[in-house]
Amino acid sequence: MSELCNQEKTVFSRPKTIKEDYDYTFCAGCGHGVVLRLVAECIDELNLQKDTIAVASVGCSICLEKYYDLDVVGSSHGRAPCVATGVKRAKPNKIVFTYQGDGDAATIGMNETIHTACRGENLTTICINNTNFGMTGGQASATSIIGQKTATTPLGRDPKLFGYPLKIAEMVAMCEGSCYVARCGVFNPKSIIQTKAAIKKAFENQIAKKGFSFVEVLCACPTGWKMSPVESMKFIENEITKTHKLGVFKDT
Amino acid sequence: MAEKVLMKGNIAIAKAAIDAGLDCYFAYPITPQNEIGEFMSKTMPELNKTYINAESELAAINMVIGACSTGKKAMTSSSSCAIALMQEAISAMATAEIPGVIISVMRSGPGLGHIIASQGDYFQATKGGGNGDYHTIVLAPSTIDEAVEFTHRVFYLSRKYKNPAMLLADGFLGQMMEPVELKKYDFGEVDSSDWELDGVGENENKRPPRKLVSLHMGGDDLIVLNNKLQKKYKEIEEKEVLYEEFMMNDAEIMITAFGTVARVAKSAILTLRQNGVKIGMIRPITLWPFPSEVVKKYSKQVKSILDVEMNEGQMALDVKASVETPVKIEILSKLGGDVIRARDIVNKVMEMNYVGIM
Numbered sequence: 001m002s003e004l005c006n007q008e009k010t011v012f013s014r015p016k017t018i019k020e021d022y023d024y025t026f027c028a029g030c031g032h033g034v035v036l037r038l039v040a041e042c043i044d045e046l047n048l049q050k051d052t053i054a055v056a057s058v059g060c061s062i063c064l065e066k067y068y069d070l071d072v073v074g075s076s077h078g079r080a081p082c083v084a085t086g087v088k089r090a091k092p093n094k095i096v097f098t099y100q101g102d103g104d105a106a107t108i109g110m111n112e113t114i115h116t117a118c119r120g121e122n123l124t125t126i127c128i129n130n131t132n133f134g135m136t137g138g139q140a141s142a143t144s145i146i147g148q149k150t151a152t153t154p155l156g157r158d159p160k161l162f163g164y165p166l167k168i169a170e171m172v173a174m175c176e177g178s179c180y181v182a183r184c185g186v187f188n189p190k191s192i193i194q195t196k197a198a199i200k201k202a203f204e205n206q207i208a209k210k211g212f213s214f215v216e217v218l219c220a221c222p223t224g225w226k227m228s229p230v231e232s233m234k235f236i237e238n239e240i241t242k243t244h245k246l247g248v249f250k251d252t
Numbered sequence: 253m254a255e256k257v258l259m260k261g262n263i264a265i266a267k268a269a270i271d272a273g274l275d276c277y278f279a280y281p282i283t284p285q286n287e288i289g290e291f292m293s294k295t296m297p298e299l300n301k302t303y304i305n306a307e308s309e310l311a312a313i314n315m316v317i318g319a320c321s322t323g324k325k326a327m328t329s330s331s332s333c334a335i336a337l338m339q340e341a342i343s344a345m346a347t348a349e350i351p352g353v354i355i356s357v358m359r360s361g362p363g364l365g366h367i368i369a370s371q372g373d374y375f376q377a378t379k380g381g382g383n384g385d386y387h388t389i390v391l392a393p394s395t396i397d398e399a400v401e402f403t404h405r406v407f408y409l410s411r412k413y414k415n416p417a418m419l420l421a422d423g424f425l426g427q428m429m430e431p432v433e434l435k436k437y438d439f440g441e442v443d444s445s446d447w448e449l450d451g452v453g454e455n456e457n458k459r460p461p462r463k464l465v466s467l468h469m470g471g472d473d474l475i476v477l478n479n480k481l482q483k484k485y486k487e488i489e490e491k492e493v494l495y496e497e498f499m500m501n502d503a504e505i506m507i508t509a510f511g512t513v514a515r516v517a518k519s520a521i522l523t524l525r526q527n528g529v530k531i532g533m534i535r536p537i538t539l540w541p542f543p544s545e546v547v548k549k550y551s552k553q554v555k556s557i558l559d560v561e562m563n564e565g566q567m568a569l570d571v572k573a574s575v576e577t578p579v580k581i582e583i584l585s586k587l588g589g590d591v592i593r594a595r596d597i598v599n600k601v602m603e604m605n606y607v608g609i610m
Contacts, residue, residue, distance in 0.1 A: 086318020
């Protein structure tokens with residue numbers, strides 16, 4: 001019995017791409033920490049840390065350099081795909097990814113996201129969609145769903161006043177230069193496993209020089225949504241996925 | 253001396269950028285600088301280098317940031333109302349200490365204005381439209397030969413100081429043709445191996461991660477950064493000022509002018525000198541850092557200063573700030589693309605009550 005107890009086997013550890021002294025500043029129940037870890041696990045598993053340059057954006061996705069043991073270049077709001085394009089064109093053999101929110105990639109930076117996809121830039125974009133501007137206090141974003149109460153749609157998103165939700169993954173999938181487009185979520189163990197597989201695929205495509213890969217991840221923003229973490233998970237599963245449907249929209 | 257060829261300013265600038273080692277060119281079309289992009293779209297792919305017709309000026313300047321963050325040489329070119337769109341990124345570039353070259357060929361403003369030449373973007377270039385306490389290094393050529401030299405120089409300065417650097421040409425210089433010698437200037441290579449992003453490496457070659465970011469939240473990070481930047485700007489002000497001094501030895505009137513207008517001023521000065529007027533010129537070449545010291549020095553010698561610009565007299569603000577003694581400062585200004593001719597300057601000097609000419 002004592003012999004058995006002495007046999008140590010590591011079943012879970014910090015990915016080496018995540019800094020030893022990392023200190024997440026996310027709210028309880030936020031999806032960012034989960035996705036950041038999934039990205040780091042994929043980078044580790046594909047042995048990409050040595051050659052990866054991460055492109056940070058604006059919003060809760062901003063501080064990549066605090067968490068990742070990777071070279072990081074920042075970008076202005078919405079422009080991460082342009083900065084990433086510059087990095088990748090200058091250093092085609094490096095692995096380059098952007099980590100953006102929906103306010104960044106689908107709202108202020110939709111133009112850049114779409115054009116980068118159309119050019120078929122050999123990049124990977126991870127887009128955290130929590131259907132609001134989390135960092136600034138939960139204001140409506142382009143992806144907020146109909147009826148969603150936010151700091152700037154206090155009575156719920158009314159399409160007559162605020163238009164309809166923008167479905168960024170479907171739009172990116174329409175661009176001929178995109179090779180892989182998926183919408184996943186992190187709201188239960190199964191969805192987390194699926195998200196990791198999609199992220200991994202998005203990096204593998206870049207290694208294979210296949211073009212632009214885009215993974216949108218539905219994440220909870222309990223603070224912005226004014227819900228408990230548990231309610232937030234249910235809100236994604238039962239409400240948001242009705243508008244932002246899960247699935248792989250393109251895999252070429 | 254190498255052969256002189258008759259060439260348009262925009263083409264000469266594009267060729268000089270390639271001679272300076274340009275790796276990536278990103279831009280969006282706008283008149284009067286389109287020849288640069290058109291030349292690049294053919295030449296860069298032939299050289300196996302990057303050309304992207306960006307979806308906007310916002311995209312173009314941010315692509316420059318990305319490429320330059322890896323230590324490569326990248327640039328964009330644009331004009332006035334479109335340079336306005338790049339200001340956020342230029343401020344971010346200065347803050348993150350990423351080099352980058354911007355060619356600005358001025359058209360007339362404000363607003364969309366007109367495609368004809370002007371000098372209306374002195375403020376935009378030297379005071380910055382971006383936020384916060386930063387500076388862009390700005391060089392203003394007055395001939396196409398100088399445009400070639402300064403294109404080489406802005407690449408060098410931008411990398412030396414890890415700061416955005418701009419070649420500020422007016423639309424005349426972009427569009428006109430004159431004989432030019434495409435000299436290859438060698439200011440020396442700047443080593444970027446200690447800051448460029450190329451991945452952290454692995455095993456024994458693993459190094460600490462690098463970051464080039466413009467957000468500096470937490471503790472006194474932003475205070476420290478600002479102090480560091482200010483120290484750098486002081487150093488640039490001490491070391492990099494360039495100007496041309498023309499017939500100032502015995503001058504009683506000092507003209508201040510930059511760019512193409514300074515060439516016109518030279519013609520006027522020669523005419524006035526033939527008529528006994530003791531007049532000369534200080535032509536700032538670096539608009540930032542501004543040559544304050546030499547303007548201050550001659551302000552003690554002259555009776556008056558005439559600032560001549562194809563704008564409302566934007567540079568006159570820096571001239572006034574450089575002068576300590578009471579001296580009369582007049583402005584000859586033409587706006588909206590209205591061209592300043594040598595006779596306008598001669599007439600203005602006559603109006604300034606210098607009798608005995610003509």
